Amino acid sequence: MMKIKRGDTVEIITGDERGERGTVRNVLRAWKVDRKRRRIGRDLNKDRVIVGGRNIIKKHQRPISQTRTQTGIIELEASMHISNVALVCPHCDDWTRVGFTFAEDGRKVRFCKRCGEIID
Numbered sequence: 001m002m003k004i005k006r007g008d009t010v011e012i013i014t015g016d017e018r019g020e021r022g023t024v025r026n027v028l029r030a031w032k033v034d035r036k037r038r039r040i041g042r043d044l045n046k047d048r049v050i051v052g053g054r055n056i057i058k059k060h061q062r063p064i065s066q067t068r069t070q071t072g073i074i075e076l077e078a079s080m081h082i083s084n085v086a087l088v089c090p091h092c093d094d095w096t097r098v099g100f101t102f103a104e105d106g107r108k109v110r111f112c113k114r115c116g117e118i119i120d
């Protein structure tokens with residue numbers, strides 16, 4: 001189960017944008033692969049996230065076909081390592097470490113390690 005999911009509000013906790021918040025647009029999952037590139041399991045330490053409006057890079061995009069409409073210097077949201085962001089708890093409005101527990105109906109849910117409230 002993922003500590004951070006698409007749509008979560010996260011805070012960047014390292015680097016130039018420390019303290020900035022954004023919404024997770026995508027989680028890029030890393031897979032462990034064997035020598036024949038077959039997926040043999042998840043590699044949780046290599047997951048990356050794309051956060052809306054954060055970690056903007058400028059990319060020099062050359063026109064390669066008629067269908068590529070954005071060319072020249074374009075701005076893109078680059079992925080960052082998942083450990084550079086932390087989930088913002090909606091209850092205490094602060095970034096937090098995430099734990100897992102089971103709700104009353106048996107679902108596995110995330111909870112905030114600061115205030116103990118269930119997040120999902």
Ligand SMILES: [Zn+2]
Nearest residue numbers: 089092112115
């Ligand atoms: Zn909290």
